[in-house]
Structures are given as structure tokens and as C-alpha cells.
Amino acid sequence: xxKYVTVQITQKGAVPSEPVEQGKxxxxxxxxxxxxxxxxxxxxxxxCEHHLPLDAPGRxxxxxxxxxxxxxxxxxxxxxxxxxxxxxxxxxxLEEAQADTGLSEAFLAGTCRINGLPAALGVMDFRFLGGSxxxxxxxxxxxxxxxAVEDHRALVVVTSSGxxxxxxxxxxxxxxxxxxVALDLLAEEGLPFVSxxxxxxxxxxxxxxxxLADVIMAEPGALLCFAxxxxxxxxxxxKLPEGFGRAEANLENGQLDMVVHRRDIKERVVxxxxxxxxxxxxxxxxxxxxxxxVLPWGxxxxxxxxxxxxxxxxxxxSWLLGRxx
Amino acid sequence: MRExxxxxxxxxVVERARHPQRPQTLDYIEHxxxxxxxxxxxxxxxxxxxxVGGMGSLAGRxxxxxxxxxxxxxxxxxxxxxxxxxxxxxxxxQRLARLAEKFHMPVISFVDTPGAFPGADAExxxxxxxxxxxxxxxxxxxxxxxxxxxxxxxxxxxxxxxLTDRVYMLENxxxxxxxxxxxAAILWRDSAEAASAADALRVTAQDLLALGVIDxxxxxxxxxxxxxxxxxxxxxxxxxxxGLLELEELSPSERRRLRREKYLEMGRLAS
Ligand SMILES: [Zn+2]
Numbered sequence: 001x002x003k004y005v006t007v008q009i010t011q012k013g014a015v016p017s018e019p020v021e022q023g024k025x026x027x028x029x030x031x032x033x034x035x036x037x038x039x040x041x042x043x044x045x046x047x048c049e050h051h052l053p054l055d056a057p058g059r060x061x062x063x064x065x066x067x068x069x070x071x072x073x074x075x076x077x078x079x080x081x082x083x084x085x086x087x088x089x090x091x092x093x094l095e096e097a098q099a100d101t102g103l104s105e106a107f108l109a110g111t112c113r114i115n116g117l118p119a120a121l122g123v124m125d126f127r128f129l130g131g132s133x134x135x136x137x138x139x140x141x142x143x144x145x146x147x148a149v150e151d152h153r154a155l156v157v158v159t160s161s162g163x164x165x166x167x168x169x170x171x172x173x174x175x176x177x178x179x180x181v182a183l184d185l186l187a188e189e190g191l192p193f194v195s196x197x198x199x200x201x202x203x204x205x206x207x208x209x210x211x212l213a214d215v216i217m218a219e220p221g222a223l224l225c226f227a228x229x230x231x232x233x234x235x236x237x238x239k240l241p242e243g244f245g246r247a248e249a250n251l252e253n254g255q256l257d258m259v260v261h262r263r264d265i266k267e268r269v270v271x272x273x274x275x276x277x278x279x280x281x282x283x284x285x286x287x288x289x290x291x292x293x294v295l296p297w298g299x300x301x302x303x304x305x306x307x308x309x310x311x312x313x314x315x316x317x318s319w320l321l322g323r324x325x
Numbered sequence: 326m327r328e329x330x331x332x333x334x335x336x337x338v339v340e341r342a343r344h345p346q347r348p349q350t351l352d353y354i355e356h357x358x359x360x361x362x363x364x365x366x367x368x369x370x371x372x373x374x375x376x377v378g379g380m381g382s383l384a385g386r387x388x389x390x391x392x393x394x395x396x397x398x399x400x401x402x403x404x405x406x407x408x409x410x411x412x413x414x415x416x417x418x419q420r421l422a423r424l425a426e427k428f429h430m431p432v433i434s435f436v437d438t439p440g441a442f443p444g445a446d447a448e449x450x451x452x453x454x455x456x457x458x459x460x461x462x463x464x465x466x467x468x469x470x471x472x473x474x475x476x477x478x479x480x481x482x483x484x485x486x487x488l489t490d491r492v493y494m495l496e497n498x499x500x501x502x503x504x505x506x507x508x509a510a511i512l513w514r515d516s517a518e519a520a521s522a523a524d525a526l527r528v529t530a531q532d533l534l535a536l537g538v539i540d541x542x543x544x545x546x547x548x549x550x551x552x553x554x555x556x557x558x559x560x561x562x563x564x565x566x567x568g569l570l571e572l573e574e575l576s577p578s579e580r581r582r583l584r585r586e587k588y589l590e591m592g593r594l595a596s
Binding site: 081082084085086134138164165168169171173175177180181182183184202206207208209225226228231232235236238240244245249253254255 | 444449458465480485502507511521522536585588
């Protein structure tokens with residue numbers, strides 16, 4: 001039963017596709033930055049740790065184990081259901097975004113392994129019309145959830161979005177309930193969802209699936225708010241404090257679990273999934289043997305805990321293993 | 326080049342949808358649910374007057390009513406914050422929806438808001454996450470759920486109350502991903518282009534019916550709902566009652582399955 005199309009893309013093509021112009025400087029501290037330095041640091045300034053935008057292929061490169069990425073719903077292409085026209089036709093804006101980014105949409109979905117863990121991974125790309133959520137983004141999210149459910153994988157999504165895509169009108173607003181309903185399918189299977197909120201995540205994406213994750217992480221300095229500081233200042237004539245709506249403020253306000261440096265995200269995601277899975281032990285009737293096979297990336301206590309979880313995973317058809325092992 | 330109503334006609338609908346004398350949630354409640362009993366508070370921190378709610382009866386059944394209230398005059402509008410809810414308002418909606426589920430009461434929500442409140446305190450209180458969790462609560466209900474867009478259905482703050490089995494729109498209401506003014510300011514870089522934006526966004530009840538987003542348009546008296554509260558309320562009551570009886574024919578799990586399928590199809594492209 002092939003409900004979605006799988007397309008293999010080579011890992012080689014999964015490095016940030018946008019070359020840094022000559023003479024680029026860090027927008028925060030001003031030191032000169034080269035493409036080589038940025039690729040090495042996952043686009044974090046080595047001088048001040050400012051997190052520069054990382055595009056979707058770069059995200060996949062940073063998170064998925066080499067060679068493990070299989071794209072889901074890659075054949076979906078955006079359409080122009082409203083024949084939307086502002087100062088330019090939407091269809092023209094779409095073509096331009098596709099040409100500029102080399103992507104078909106603002107969201108890439110796929111299955112992969114993250115340090116060996118089978119995952120369903122979704123990444124947004126802010127370069128593509130501000131990472132806005134239209135019908136294809138919502139449908140790819142839905143297909144990604146179905147892929148997670150089918151293979152019993154954990155769901156991991158990295159967001160970066162200005163919100164709903166205006167040019168698809170009410171249909172883009174409907175992607176909010178749609179993605180929320182899709183997550184019910186995941187929850188019913190007891191599968192975990194970890195979201196990583198990157199700069200910026202606002203509007204309809206933050207107000208739907210992004211904030212419904214079991215564990216929410218954010219990158220340092222990321223702007224995370226519903227309305228956006230400009231709208232707030234215009235509407236309420238309030239002067240907003242420094243750092244308003246940023247990841248660190250959201251952490252203080254109880255809206256997320258942790259702020260994680262980009263270089264540590266992969267490890268933190270894996271560790272979070274491992275701990276979430278550890279709860280399976282409560283369902284065990286027999287005590288666990290300690291002589292389990294150790295998975296290749298682990299060692300010591302970590303590996304033992306993991307091995308224990310692995311045995312349980314076999315018994316409980318867990319997402320730790322997936323069906324393709 | 327398109328078979329569209331001229332934007333002047335669309336803008337007339339926008340103006341009617343926002344008319345200060347247009348009937349609002351509490352007006353409809355007064356006309357349709359004489360035994361209404363208001364319930365207040367989110368049980369966490371506050372009671373948000375931008376969202377009102379409580380129990381009443383329709384066709385002999387107890388139902389839960391939840392809706393945004395804008396207020397008619399300035400004093401009321403300030404009290405209800407122009408129908409722009411804060412997280413506590415959405416938490417109140419969640420609480421009432423859960424209460425309804427517990428006692429097998431259908432949920433009827435009334436949407437009338439320019440949007441969720443864009444204020445610093447609302448953001449700090451988790452406006453986005455609270456809207457998401459409200460959608461999640463509505464997604465999980467098994468009781469019959471119905472919503473009606475009364476006037477303005479503005480963006481995420483509106484859809485938060487409208488993930489329902491049936492969605493109705495009053496003839497002169499609008500429902501949009503962004504306010505026409507906001508869209509014009511961003512795409513045209515000129516908020517004076519709001520009428521063009523309203524046209525392009527397709528915000529009228531006819532548009533939404535054609536796009537498969539709503540189920541039915543509730544006609545208004547010829548001069549508009551603002552001139553005929555009672556007559557409009559009668560039409561709304563009739564539609565809600567008919568919808569409720571239809572939904573009662575289905576089992577709880579069937580209702581949830583159909584609602585789920587409906588939303589998973591939204592915007593899905595034919596391929
Ligand atoms: Zn720097």
C-alpha cells in the first residue's frame with residue numbers, strides 16, 4: 001500500500017544550497033564569515049554564537065544520518081486555488097521561490113534515522129515565501145504523520161515560518177485545524193513528537209502543530225510569537241522590552257522546555273526520544289536481561305539503557321525500532 | 326479575467342460584517358436560549374470577557390455555548406476587548422468544551438472577532454500555544470459540534486473555536502486568514518488597498534461555501550442582520566437545530582471520524 005511517494009535524494013545535495021556572498025559579515029557581531037566556516041559551524045557565527053538562518057537541506061544534513069533520508073510526498077506541488085493576485089500573481093511568486101531555493105515548497109518531509117533512531121523528520125525553509133503554511137505544507141505534514149504511524153517512528157519537526165500563507169486565503173488557515181487533527185493520529189499510536197522552533201516561528205504555525213509537541217525546543221534568539229512585535233506595538237502602542245518574544249523569554253514564560261544551541265540539537269533530540277521511550281519499562285512483566293546487543297552509537301550506561309528499551313521495543317512494536325530494521 | 330463579484334460588493338459585506346449594531350453572541354443567546362446560564366473563568370488565572378460561554382437548551386437538549394463577544398458601544402467594546410481574546414479566554418473555551426463532553430452536551434460556538442488579542446501580556450501568557458491546544462480539544466470531542474461565523478472570522482483567533490462538525494456562516498459575515506487591512510499592508514504595502522485584499526482573499530460566505538470550508542450559508546433579512554436581530558436569530562436557530570438533529574443520527578465515534586476526515590481533506594490537492 002503506497003499512500004505516498006518516496007523519492008531518494010542524495011545526501012551530497014543536502015548541504016546548504018545558498019552560497020554566502022563574498023564579504024558577508026555576521027549580522028550580530030560583524031566579523032567576516034566564509035561559506036566554509038559557516039558550513040562547518042551549521043551557520044552559527046563562531047564569534048558570537050548568533051544563529052544564522054539554516055535552510056531545509058542544511059537542516060536535513062545536520063540531523064539525518066548520512067544516506068538515511070527518504071523524502072515523503074515529494075511530488076506534491078503548490079497550486080493557486082484562489083487565482084490570487086496582489087501586485088503580482090501568486091503563481092509568479094511561487095515560481096520565483098522555487099527557482100531561488102531549488103525547493104518545490106516551504107516544507108520538506110521525509111523518513112530518516114537520527115543517530116540510528118528511526119524518525120519522521122519535517123523541516124521548514126524560511127527562504128520559501130517566509131516558510132508560510134499553505135495547502136502543500138499542511139498536506140506534507142499530514143503525510144509525514146502517516147509515515148510515522150505506518151513505520152512507528154518518532155516525529156521531529158524543525159519550524160521556521162511567518163505563519164499562514166495569505167495567498168491561499170482561508171485554505172491556508174484551514175491547515176491549522178488540519179495539522180492539529182493529524183497529530184491526533186500520532187498521539188493515538190503513542191508516538192512521540194519533538195519540535196524544534198527556529199527563528200522565526202510565528203502566527204499559524206506556532207498556533208497549531210509547533211506548540212503541540214510533547215517536548216518543545218528552540219534555538220537561541222529565535223523570535224517565537226503569535227502576532228509579532230510590530231503588530232503588537234501598532235495595535236497596543238506598547239513599547240516592548242528588549243528580547244520580547246525571543247526563545248529565552250518564552251522559556252521563562254513556560255512556553256517551551258529548553259533553548260538548545262544548534263550544534264547540540266541532534267544529541268538533545270535523540271536523548272529526549274530515548275528518555276520518552278524509557279517509560280516503556282513500566283509495561284514490562286519480566287525483568288530485563290543486561291546482556292542485550294549494544295547499538296553502535298551508544299556506550300556504557302546509555303547503551304545499556306538503550307538495549308533495555310530495545311528489548312521492550314520489540315515486545316511493544318515501538319517507534320524506537322521502526323519496522324524497517 | 327475572473328468571474329468575481331466586484332470588490333465594492335465584497336467591501337459592502339465586510340462593512341456589514343463589522344457593523345456595530347450587528348447582532349453578536351450575547352444577542353443571539355438572548356433570542357435563542359432564554360434559559361442561558363453563564364459560566365465564567367478559566368480556572369487558572371482569569372475570566373476573559375472577550376469570550377463568553379455557558380449552558381442553554383436547544384430543541385429540548387442542553388447545549389454548551391461558547392462565543393466571542395465584541396460589544397456594541399465603546400464602553401461594551403472596551404469591556405469585551407473588541408472580541409479579541411487572551412489565552413485565558415481560549416482556556417475558558419477549552420474548559421467549557423471539556424465540560425460539555427463530560428456531560429454529553431453538544432457544543433455550539435459563535436465566532437465574531439477581528440483576531441486573537443495581539444498584546445504583550447497575551448503573548449507572554451502563551452497565546453499561540455493556547456490557540457493550538459484549543460483546536461486540539463475541539464478535535465477530540467465526540468459530542469456534536471457546530472459553529473457559526475456571526476460577523477468577523479479573523480484568523481487563528483477565529484478558527485480556534487471553529488474546528489467543528491458543521492460550520493455555518495451568516496450571509497454578511499466574513500472569514501479570513503488575515504484582516505484585509507493587514508493583508509493589504511503586507512502585500513500591497515498600502516492598507517488603503519484593503520478592498521482589493523478582501524476581494525483577493527475571498528472572504529465571503531459564498532466564497533467559503535465554494536471552497537468547501539463551510540457547510541451552509543444562513544440568509545439574512547434583506548436589509549442586513551443589524552436591522553433585524555430577532556428575524557436573523559430565528560434563522561440561525563433553525564439551522565443549528567437542523568444540524569444538531571442530523572449529527573445526533575451519528576454515533577460519537579462516527580462523528581469524530583467524519584470530522585477528522587473533513588479536516589484532513591482541507592486544501593488537499595487532486596492528483
Ligand atoms: Zn557574530
